Amino acid sequence: MATWDAIVVGAGVIGTSVAWHLASLGAQKVLVIEQGQIGCGTTAQSSGILRTHYSVPENIELALRSWVAFKQFDDYVSDEDASSGLVKCGYLIAAPAGNKLEPLRQALLAQQAKGIAVEFLSPATAQERLPIARFDTAALIGYEPEAGFADAYLVTAGFARSARRLGVSFREGVRVDGLIRDGARVIGVHTSDGAQHAERVISTQNIWSSQLQTWTGIDVPLTPERHTVLALKGPQAYTQQMPVFKDLGSSGMLYYRSYGGNQMLVSEGTAGEQLHDVINEQGEVSMDQVIAVGAQVADRFPSFAEAGLASSWTGIYDVTPDWNPVLGSLPDVPGLIVGFGFSGHGFKLSPAVGRVLAQEALGLTTDVPLEPYAHERFRRGRLLAGRYGQGAVS
């Protein structure tokens, strides 16, 4: 039977990025196995927000390296027709007096120390950038001009197409059911369509990564969490020129962006509904939820007290105990590399994560050390916890 250089399990934005990076780093025979269709998993639900703002310094580095790819995606994947769908509208983040203030200041200073353009804005200047909001209770406001949002599905399709051009094979509608081992070493996968052998296997299965626990016996600390996203149509447009906004002063740590050019996309960045099963179907959006989020929206965007609900949907986060991903090898399972637990902020990291996972799989030096993201951190109690507490802002 043919042996692949590498098999990637899962064709979301992370898996397709890994596949393209593997091929561009010289892997000749790469197979991606996807149980559904390319991009059909949680990637399709992404709000697409891109920023380098993080309170965890390691994440800043990955986001910064990824921004280079999003900004010139056609160059990055050597395909003049590829696009990330980037809207470079900037990113505003504000905190009132209180426990989020100092973490915000430290995070903004850390960005500046890395040479990232970040401005400290007065409430009046912030309002000029986002005139439909009020900032009178904000004690600190940061603005990142090189930020915005893009289209996660488009990026996934772009990575997949360019990967195909470099010779990567995709099998859709095929499920991986287990690992083939030679002693401890992983040498392939059992699938719903027979066995496939490989030098190394890279699992990018998102919420379905809990299957790794069955396959390896190693604890996978992951909770599927359902989050609700609302699109609101207010009396004033949230235009594409207006920045993405993160409101650390709201109880749900809400994030906002333009949607469709005049609507507002809004969602909470804190805890969602914890699910006991790995299910990716749409969940119910209750009127109670809409009212709770709507009240926070109206507090910050007064005219949106009159807004109507244009649409709503749900999406699932793969949440780890510290809201940061696990990247690299699992202990005592040579031949297996994993990338899961993106906890609602994986799109903005996907180019750099794809590259470091590909480097790790090929035995190359990784662009950034993977040690902080190692699975062992949970056992050793060295969590990669952000300063804002639980939540995808991390």
Ligand SMILES: Cc1cc2nc3c(=O)[nH]c(=O)nc-3n(C[C@H](O)[C@H](O)[C@H](O)COP(=O)(O)OP(=O)(O)OC[C@H]3O[C@@H](n4cnc5c(N)ncnc54)[C@H](O)[C@@H]3O)c2cc1C
């Ligand atoms: C509502 C919502 C909003 C978000 N907003 C943002 C945002 O604004 N910015 C940001 O940076 N991030 C955001 N994220 C997070 C980001 O979208 C995800 O971190 C990212 O898309 C995850 O990509 P993935 O490839 O890991 O997962 P997925 O896209 O879920 O891909 C995993 C794939 O693996 C396949 N698979 C699993 N098991 C198997 C198997 N056994 N055999 C074969 N195939 C298998 C699945 O079918 C799936 O297609 C958001 C997420 C959600 C849900």
